[in-house]
Amino acid sequence: MLETLIFSRQRRFVLARHLLFWVSWVGFFTYIYAQKFVSYGVDEAYVISLMEALIYLPVHIGFSYALIYGIIPRYLLRARYVEALLTTLVAVLLAALISHFLTNWLVYAMRVYIDMPIPKVPLVTGMMSGLRGSNTVAGFAGTIKLLKYWYQKKQENETLQREKLAAELHLLKAQLHPHFLFNTLNNLYGHIVSGSEHSGGIVLKISDLLRYMLYECGGERVTLAAEVHMLRTYVELEKLRYGPRLDVSLSVTGVESTQVIAPLILLPFVENAFKHGASQSLDQAWISISLEVAGPELRFKVINPIPAPAASTSESGIGLANVQKRLQMLYPGQYTLKTSHEEELFIASLKIRLDAVEVPVTNPALPTYAPA
Structure with missing residues (x-):
């Protein structure tokens, strides 16, 4: 009054x-x-x-x-x-x-x-x-x-700042989704051309990912369990693409149903590992992905080998550039991101306080994904 x-x-x-x-x-x-x-x-x-x-x-x-x-x-x-x-x-x-x-x-x-x-x-x-x-x-x-x-x-x-932030986040997501779909649809095309028996499974997994992005990624937060499920689905798609020459280690601990995170904030690191690690390895390729939640802190690390000539370009691309901007806007002062090269290895390490911003989970009525 x-x-x-x-x-x-x-x-x-x-x-x-x-x-x-x-x-x-x-x-x-x-x-x-x-x-x-x-x-x-x-x-x-x-x-x-x-x-x-x-x-x-x-x-x-x-x-x-x-x-x-x-x-x-x-x-x-x-x-x-x-x-x-x-x-x-x-x-x-x-x-x-x-x-x-x-x-x-x-x-x-x-x-x-x-x-x-x-x-x-x-x-x-x-x-x-x-x-x-x-x-x-x-x-x-x-x-x-x-x-x-x-x-x-x-x-x-x-x-105006809130509106600008929302507009920039919307733009960043709009850039991220086509980038992600471009890679996965290329994978599907290769299997269809070669007559692979895995084409049907790839279509179902892509459908699963599209449903996740369309119905659960419209807001600022999704459940961490849903995000982990999406990462597992993406990794399975890449395994089908590379076959036995790819060894992927994915470790997830401490994930609970009450935890929330910005959607698609972790995917670019995994995409980057496949793009600059597995795709450029002529022999046996491997990627190590670990996600651990301890209290309010999420620790996420992705390690992949890179050929020496590619070391200078391994951090380039739309994905990582966008995720860095989103982290600055969504988790100001509440995250730590480090990337480094160690003996032809690229290491991306991210820490986020999951309770930094309390935002309702998008579309709570939809089915919740759970980690496999």
Whole structure:
């Protein structure tokens, strides 16, 4: 309710907060200046102070609204600082001048009427005196205006950042899926051309992977068990492609049904191992994949041999570049990624805190994959 009263643009809320501000200001002005007249009696002091507050109120309202609806939005917020300074000085001088004439005409007449005479003051002295109230209330109103502007801009920037993040993640996934499908469909084509008996099994596995990507990878998180099942399916596809010349070790420990992870965040490392390891090995090829969950931390490591000439290019490609960007956006400060070459070996090691961001799992009503 308070936030609605402060930020709503509906007429009733706008009127309510402005009325509340000016009533509060008149009450504050009445209390402060009544202390000067307590020698005439408490009731009389507050009546005199209230009347003077009402006399000066139009000046305060005019100066404040000129500041918050004219000078600040038209000049200050548009970085037109010279115009802002000049118009503020004009408004200050005008408010001080009007306050001086109100003092000498209305306030003086009121004091004479209630037998509390005060001498008329010179122009400069009267203007300096009038600046106290006008500058105080206008400065307070201007501060509120700027704080509201800063808060609203901050909220807008945060919304834009979230929208930008979502757009970038969507783009990265859109790049990743075709890249993955390109490789797997090439595998299928090779088996069909050669008349392999495994073609039917490959079609079913590709269908399984497509169902996973279409129905479970639409959000920011999926169950870790589903992601592991997808990795196993991918590895089985590659085993069918390479046959007996490929030895793959896949170790998975600590996976539970309550754990969630960003979809397809692990696949590019496995793809990279096959692309730069198994596909370029002329003899027996091997790949080691290990995934371990200990508490909130997931540790994922992929090791594959690479021929010496390919070492400089083993980290290239759409897959790994995209996954690094996604890690930065989805797990800022909550992950560690290391890649290294050791004696014609390429090692990718990733650590992620699975509980870093609490996001509902996408499509919870769909069947949950379980690790084989």
